[in-house]
Amino acid sequence: MxxxxxxxxxxxxxxxxxxxxxxxxxxxxxxxxxxxRTLTVVFTYLFAVYSFVQPVGYRRVYTTPVSREDFxxxxxxxxxxxxxxxxxxxxxxxxxxxxxxxxxVLAIAAAIFGVLAAVRALRGEEEAGRTELVLAGIVxxxxxxxxxxxxxxxxxxxxxxxxxxxxxVGGLPVGGSAYLALATASVIPVFAGIGAVAxxxxxxxxxxxxxxxxxxxLFFLLRVIADTVGGAGWLRWATPLGWAEEMRPFAGARPVVxxxxxxxxALLLGIAARLGATRDIGSGLLPERTGASPRLWLLSSPTAQxxxxxxxxxIAWAGGFAVFSFILGVVASSVSSSGIPAxxxxxxxxxxxxxxxxxSGYLAFVFFFYVLGISMFVCAQVGAARREEAGxxxxxxxxxxxxxxxxxxxxxxxxxxxxAVIALLSGLLTWAGAIAGGTSVPVGQMLEAGAxxxxxxxxxxxxxxxxxxxxxxxxxxxSYGILVLTFLWQVVGALLGAPAWLAGLTPFAHIGLVPTEPxxxxxxxxxxxxxxxxxxxxxxxFRRRDLxxx
Amino acid sequence: MTAIQAEGLTKRYGETLxxxxxDLSIEPGExxxxxxxxxxxxxxxxxxxxxIHRPTRGRAELFGIDAWADPVEAHRRVAYVSGEPxxxxxxxxxxxxxxxxxxxxxxxxxxxxxxxxxxxxxxKKKVRALSKGNRQxxxxxxxxxxxxxxxxxxxxxxxxxxxxxxxxxxxxREAKERGQAVFLSxxxxxxxxxxxxxxxxxxxxxxxxxxTLAELRHLSTQTVDVTFSDGVPQLRPLPGVQVSPAGPxxxxxxxxxxxxxxxxxxxxxxxxxxxxxxxxxxxxxxxHYDGHAGH
Numbered sequence: 127m128x129x130x131x132x133x134x135x136x137x138x139x140x141x142x143x144x145x146x147x148x149x150x151x152x153x154x155x156x157x158x159x160x161x162x163r164t165l166t167v168v169f170t171y172l173f174a175v176y177s178f179v180q181p182v183g184y185r186r187v188y189t190t191p192v193s194r195e196d197f198x199x200x201x202x203x204x205x206x207x208x209x210x211x212x213x214x215x216x217x218x219x220x221x222x223x224x225x226x227x228x229x230x231v232l233a234i235a236a237a238i239f240g241v242l243a244a245v246r247a248l249r250g251e252e253e254a255g256r257t258e259l260v261l262a263g264i265v266x267x268x269x270x271x272x273x274x275x276x277x278x279x280x281x282x283x284x285x286x287x288x289x290x291x292x293x294x295v296g297g298l299p300v301g302g303s304a305y306l307a308l309a310t311a312s313v314i315p316v317f318a319g320i321g322a323v324a325x326x327x328x329x330x331x332x333x334x335x336x337x338x339x340x341x342x343x344l345f346f347l348l349r350v351i352a353d354t355v356g357g358a359g360w361l362r363w364a365t366p367l368g369w370a371e372e373m374r375p376f377a378g379a380r381p382v383v384x385x386x387x388x389x390x391x392a393l394l395l396g397i398a399a400r401l402g403a404t405r406d407i408g409s410g411l412l413p414e415r416t417g418a419s420p421r422l423w424l425l426s427s428p429t430a431q432x433x434x435x436x437x438x439x440x441i442a443w444a445g446g447f448a449v450f451s452f453i454l455g456v457v458a459s460s461v462s463s464s465g466i467p468a469x470x471x472x473x474x475x476x477x478x479x480x481x482x483x484x485x486s487g488y489l490a491f492v493f494f495f496y497v498l499g500i501s502m503f504v505c506a507q508v509g510a511a512r513r514e515e516a517g518x519x520x521x522x523x524x525x526x527x528x529x530x531x532x533x534x535x536x537x538x539x540x541x542x543x544x545x546a547v548i549a550l551l552s553g554l555l556t557w558a559g560a561i562a563g564g565t566s567v568p569v570g571q572m573l574e575a576g577a578x579x580x581x582x583x584x585x586x587x588x589x590x591x592x593x594x595x596x597x598x599x600x601x602x603x604x605s606y607g608i609l610v611l612t613f614l615w616q617v618v619g620a621l622l623g624a625p626a627w628l629a630g631l632t633p634f635a636h637i638g639l640v641p642t643e644p645x646x647x648x649x650x651x652x653x654x655x656x657x658x659x660x661x662x663x664x665x666x667x668f669r670r671r672d673l674x675x676x
Numbered sequence: 677m678t679a680i681q682a683e684g685l686t687k688r689y690g691e692t693l694x695x696x697x698x699d700l701s702i703e704p705g706e707x708x709x710x711x712x713x714x715x716x717x718x719x720x721x722x723x724x725x726x727x728i729h730r731p732t733r734g735r736a737e738l739f740g741i742d743a744w745a746d747p748v749e750a751h752r753r754v755a756y757v758s759g760e761p762x763x764x765x766x767x768x769x770x771x772x773x774x775x776x777x778x779x780x781x782x783x784x785x786x787x788x789x790x791x792x793x794x795x796x797x798x799x800k801k802k803v804r805a806l807s808k809g810n811r812q813x814x815x816x817x818x819x820x821x822x823x824x825x826x827x828x829x830x831x832x833x834x835x836x837x838x839x840x841x842x843x844x845x846x847x848x849r850e851a852k853e854r855g856q857a858v859f860l861s862x863x864x865x866x867x868x869x870x871x872x873x874x875x876x877x878x879x880x881x882x883x884x885x886x887x888t889l890a891e892l893r894h895l896s897t898q899t900v901d902v903t904f905s906d907g908v909p910q911l912r913p914l915p916g917v918q919v920s921p922a923g924p925x926x927x928x929x930x931x932x933x934x935x936x937x938x939x940x941x942x943x944x945x946x947x948x949x950x951x952x953x954x955x956x957x958x959x960x961x962x963x964h965y966d967g968h969a970g971h
Contacts, residue, residue, distance in 0.1 A: 153778040157764070255762030259815075262726050262756035262828075263779030266748045406689075406729040413690050676765050676804060 150265045151273050158247050158277035164603060165246070166281045169239050170288045172610070173232060177292030177307070179618040181224045185297075186623050194218045208353045209454065210495070213362075215377030221298050225306050225376040232289060232310045233370040234346060240317030241338045243281060247274040248398075249325035249334045249410075257407055267407075271322075271399055278318050286311035306375035312387040316366040317342060319394025326401035329414030336442055343446055347453065354457045366390065428523055429536030436510060443503050444548050447496070451552040454492045455559020458485040458567075485565045489556065490639035493575045496552050497637060498613050500545050500579045501586040505605045507541035508590040512601055516676040524673070531665050538591055538661055545583045549576040567641070575640040581650035581657075582633050588660030595668035677739050679704055679826045679857035680725060684734030687720050694720040696881040697734065702859060702874075704825065707852050709872030710861040711961060717881040718861040719759060722830050725859070726756060738826060755780065755824035759831040759861075761811035765804035769814045772803060776818040788821035794843050809835035820847055827851060827858045833867060845871055869957045877964050884964050892960050899953045900929040900938060905946040914941060 159166075188194045198218035208214070212230035216222025248271070251257050260270055286307050293303035321338040328334035345365040352361035352368055362368030366387060373383045405411050424434035433440075511534065514520045524530060553576025557569045590605035597604065616634035629635060636649035682700040686693075695717045702708045712718050723729040725736045727747035736743045741750040763772050777783035792799055795813045803811060812835045819827060827848075833841050848858055848871050862868050868875060869889065876886040885892060903926045911919065914937050922928040925948075929938050935952065942950075955963070 150779045150781065153775055157775060161764070161766075255758065255760055256764065258723075258726075258728055259756070259758055259762065259776070260779055261728055261747065262751060262754070262758075263776065264748050264751050264781045265779050269748075404730060406723070408728075409689075 150263060151269050154260065154265065154270060154273035155276045155280070158274050159280055161251075162243055162247065162277060162281060165239070165243060166284060168603065168607070169235065169281075170284055172235060172614075173285050173310075174288040174292045176232060176614065176618075177224075177228050177289045178296045179292075179614075180227045181220055181293065181296035181298055183618055184220050184223045184227075188223075191218075194223075197223075207491075209350050209457070209492070212349065212371045213353045213359070215374060219376070221302055221376040224293065224296070224298060228289075228293075229306060229309060229370060229375060230349075230367075233313045233367050236285070236310050236313040236370075237317040237342045237345070237367060238339075239281075239285070240278070240314040240319075241321040241335070241342055243278045243314075244275075244318040244321030245325055245331065245335045245338060247278060248322055248402075249328070249331040252325075252408055253331040255408075261407060267402055268399065271402055275318070275322070275395060278314070282311050282314045282318075285314065302376050302379075305373075305379055305381070308384070309370045309373040309375050312373070312384060313366055313370050315391035316387050316394065319391045319398065322398035323394055323401065325410075326398050326405060327411045329410045329412050332439075334410070336439070340442070340446075347450070350453070350457075427536065428528055428533050429540055432510070432514075432537060432540055436507075439506075439510075440544055443506075443544075444551055447499065447548050447552045448555045451496075451555035452559035452562075455489075455556040455561075455565070456563035458488055458560045459563040459565040484642070485560070486567065486641045489560070489567065489572070489575065490642045492556070493552075493579060494634075494637070494639060496549070496576070497579045497582050497634065498609070500549055500552075500583045501609050502606070503548060504541050504545050504583050504587040505590045505602070505609060507537070507544065508587070508594050508605060509602050511537045512594055512598055515598060515673055518675060521673055530669055534591070534595070534665055534668050538587060538664075541587055542584060545587070546577075546580060549579045549583070552576050552579075571641045574645060578638065578640040578645055578650075581653040582637055584657035585633055585653040585660075586657070588657030588664070591664035592660040592667070595664040595671065598674045677704070678702065678737075679706075679739060680708075680859060681737040681740075682721075682725065682734065683736075685721070685724055685731055685736050686733040687717075687724055687729060688732045693881050695724065698883055700876070700883075702826075702857050704857045705852055705855045706874065707848060707858040707860060707872045709868035709875040710859060710878065711863065711865070711868055711875060712861075712878030713863060713965070716878040718878060719830055720881075721878070722756075722828055722859075722861060725828060726751070726754070752781065753825040754828060755819035755822045755826070756828045757812075757815045757819045757830060757832045759834065761808060761815050761835070763803045763811055763814060766802060768802050769797060769799035769806065769810075772814050773799065773818040773821070776815075777822070780822050780824070783818070783821045784823050785821075787823065788817060791817040791820055791847070794847070795840060807835070809837060809840065812836060813840065816844065816847075820851070823854075823856070825856055827856060829859065830861045831863070832860070833862070833864065841867070865957045865961060875957070877961060879964060885960075889957065892957075893954050897930045897932050897955060897959075897963070898935060899955065900931060900935060901949075901951045901953075902927050902929065902942060902947055903949040905948045909945045911941050914938065 188197055195218050198214075198216075210230060211226050212233075214222070214226045217226050251260075251274070257270065261267065289307035289310055290304050293306060294300055298306075317338070320341050321334070324334040324338040324341070325331075328337055345367050348361050348365040349367040349371070352358050352365070353371075362372055363386075369383055369386045372380065374380050401411060424430040514523075520533070523533065550573055553573040554569070556575070557567060557572035560567050560572070586605070586609055589608055590601065593604040593608075594601040612632035613634055615629075615632045619629040619632070619635075633653055636646060636653070638644055638646035638649070678701055680700055680702040682698050685695060685698040685700070687695040698721060700708075710718055710721065720729065724731050725738065725743055727736070727743035727745075727750060730744055738750040739753055743750045764775070767775065773783075773788065777788075791797075795817055797810065797813050797817060799814075801810075803814065806814070812832065816832055819829075833844055836844060845867070848860070851858060858871075860868065860872060872889075874886070874888050875892060876883050877892075878884070901922055903923070906925070908921070908925060908927055916932045917938060918930040920928050920930075929935075931938055
């Protein structure tokens with residue numbers, strides 16, 4: 127039916143922001159907050175559960191004052207645990223233990239959240255072409271920027287409240303809980319500031335995310351060195367993750383340290399606002415290479431082209447693992463079993479990560495985290511395949527004589543091969559680091575420890591592929607969610623006193639902690655088998671479904 | 677007050693000169709067609725006019741307000757439709773229009789409802805479920821409903837079907853009658869020919885021609901096809917006239933300027949038919965691009 131001619135009323139009745147709070151800034155903040163809600167919900171869940179489980183678990187495992195003292199003594203010097211959790215204070219008390227176990231880990235999560243949220247809200251919106259539309263209204267760049275930041279501020283408040291509630295419900299003193307949660311939350315604006323500055327400078331969203339993610343990795347590394355290498359404690363002042371520790375929740379609180387994250391985030395956010403005031407929207411301050419002479423290698427198949435387009439990302443993952451492996455290998459030599467009673471070691475084993483009192487026990491503990499890292503990598507690879515579908519490049523490919531099954535199988539194979547390279551590289555570099563640090567370990571053993579990460583990674587690759595094939599839009603949330611949940615279940619399930627069959631639901635419970643434990647071939651076969659079956663199912667489902675856009 | 681005033685507007689991206697010293701002036705009630713092929717600098721111009729990119733040299737004013745120095749004030753009387761309907765996939769059409777209305781600082785809701793009818797838009801559907809043309813309609817309705825004094829439209833009808841294209845033309849004519857200024861960037865020549873009072877032709881960042889359609893025609897060549905009763909006569913060469921065969925008994929004269937000399941030269945020859953044709957916008961457009969392909 128053609129449009130019917132209807133003459134518009136002669137008197138324009140233009141409603142101009144009649145209701146309070148209906149102005150552009152309010153609408154923008156609400157929009158940004160809602161756009162980020164999945165991210166916020168996931169982290170809120172993590173913050174609340176993790177902070178609740180630790181004090182509850184501690185009460186269960188360390189029932190007597192003696193066992194708590196033993197525990198405290200054994201961990202004062204253990205770099206394996208310091209690496210992840212930071213420097214312990216008062217770990218013979220429930221609050222000191224919780225501050226140690228939760229503060230360090232959630233500070234890392236807070237850093238990741240800050241970077242992700244800022245890059246997404248600033249550069250992500252720009253790259254999607256929406257910032258231009260917003261700025262064409264009566265919205266200044268300043269308003270748009272402040273609205274995006276205000277939405278992140280709101281999310282920060284929610285995360286703080288979630289962590290605080292976890293502690294308080296878990297039985298910690300209210301005041302101290304609020305302060306401990308504040309120490310964690312103070313990390314978010316600093317890393318949001320780093321993400322915001324990177325969003326102004328980098329030529330694309332991906333590079334902004336990589337640069338600020340790299341900065342987060344660097345600050346984590348600084349904190350690891352500060353907490354594990356003797357005499358390097360001063361380095362804590364050089365990293366925002368160290369500031370959260372130096373606020374000393376439940377260990378003689380030093381609230382004045384809060385000034386550091388406050389000043390740093392104000393400075394970073396100010397710099398980002400300044401840089402954003404004068405640049406061209408849609409392109410960063412650093413120019414992007416807009417042309418290049420053709421390089422015709424790796425164009426023979428969709429899989430080859432995927433390897434080509436993800437080259438930088440693969441190099442970043444492999445490089446990150448290599449650097450961490452080497453440094454953690456160096457640290458191995460400072461692990462010592464002196465002064466740790468056997469009873470404490472048994473308690474530690476209950477944490478689900480085995481004994482950490484010897485260099486090889488420590489290395490096994492480290493590789494346990496590589497399983498998590500490499501599994502995240504395969505989830506990210508499946509995520510890249512999903513983005514190709516959402517961005518409709520896949521539609522173009524499949525209109526050519528390219529088969530769906532072949533396309534997805536190629537991507538999964540690429541992810542598996544890259545995971546194998548990263549795993550073996552991590553083993554090799556851990557060995558090199560250990561040798562450099564004066565710990566003697568056979569190279570074959572370290573390569574085996576690296577390879578030992580792969581069955582679980584293949585399992586998660588299969589799960590991620592199936593999630594992608596069946597529910598593409600929710601696949602990232604599902605695959606990362608299952609991975610993080612099973613990992614947390616392994617770490618906290620035993621603490622909560624779950625029966626063996628329940629604790630054994632997570633694949634992490636079935637990984638032999640090479641090199642201290644033997645490689646568990648049967649479990650590996652089962653994991654690989656499930657992974658392959660899931661991948662096969664993924665191919666079958668994917669063959670039958672519609673392509674689904676963003 | 678002049679709706680758009682650009683003086684020496686220039687933009688360089690690294691090595692590329694995207695826009696070269698553009699002078700532009702558009703009055704209220706005027707529909708200005710901005711023509712150019714892909715990559716000529718049309719979208720760059722719009723980004724500079726809206727203060728989204730910073731001019732390398734020169735300035736752009738909307739209703740007398742500098743677009744780069746004070747974009748918010750400059751945008752108060754402006755509505756914009758982007759060439760690619762980038763919207764928020766999780767919002768419905770109605771939510772999107774409400775959101776854009778708030779960002780604009782208000783809208784005419786009654787007129788918006790009427791436009792939704794005219795464009796046959798299903799506003800309950802989420803943007804991700806809409807086709808490109810329907811997403812474009814969401815943007816168009818949101819922009820038109822603001823009754824802004826200046827409409828900046830970047831290839832607004834890409835993806836629209838012919839019926840909707842007609843509805844769009846109607847809306848633009850009404851906007852013009854109400855005294856709104858329209859900056860219409862397009863490469864659909866028929867649309868520009870049907871709607872625009874004045875036309876600017878952009879090539880590789882430079883405005884190579886500008887004027888009303890009549891002016892552009894005047895400067896361009898006219899085509900005169902002449903058929904003779906028995907064979908083609910020998911004619912002496914005429915300055916500014918190109919002659920080519922147009923059939924066994926016919927000649928085509930491509931004339932720049934007056935056709936008088938051609939008529940004089942034909943006098944006394946056995947002419948059976950003479951057809952004179954004004955150049956279409958397409959021919960004017962091609963005239964500016966022919967022979968420049970290598971640039």
